[in-house]
């Protein structure tokens with residue numbers, strides 16, 4: 805059976821953590837909070853996920869730094885994120901860093917997350933109730949597709 809670890813940071817409203825938890829409810833995965841732990845030996849894992857809220861167009865610095873510090877060469881990697889409005893550009897820098905370590909990029913799943921940054925706070929925030937149950941289930945399905953793809957190889 806594949807061993808999976810997901811390294812995450814979810815500091816704004818715990819939105820991204822909800823995606824990670826949804827996966828953890830159905831599958832045996834290890835979680836590492838990059839805001840609390842910056843080093844780990846990841847060599848034993850077959851699948852390595854990085855999960856984050858989006859901060860001015862990028863994954864949180866703690867998650868990207870964790871990747872730079874710890875991702876072993878030639879691992880299978882995937883990305884999860886929550887944001888104000890989905891864009892594949894948000895993983896650009898992470899993909900680049902992972903690529904430098906010869907990672908096989910399996911894919912990414914992004915959805916909206918509750919956001920009270922700046923002026924949004926005044927009107928009660930945007931994307932209230934996101935990630936929704938559908939979006940959380942979407943993250944689980946995404947992960948299961950990765951498992952399935954791995955089995956077929």
Ligand SMILES: Cc1cc2nc3c(=O)[nH]c(=O)nc-3n(C[C@H](O)[C@H](O)[C@H](O)COP(=O)(O)O)c2cc1C
Pocket residue numbers: 813814815816817818819820821856857858859860861862886887888889890916917918919920921
């Ligand atoms: C300081 C700050 C900057 C943000 N920048 C972006 C951004 O550039 N693009 C975007 O779509 N969302 C942006 N957001 C929204 C968050 O990415 C979104 O609320 C996310 O779900 C937070 O995830 P978390 O609760 O897991 O930390 C920003 C939020 C904050 C507080």
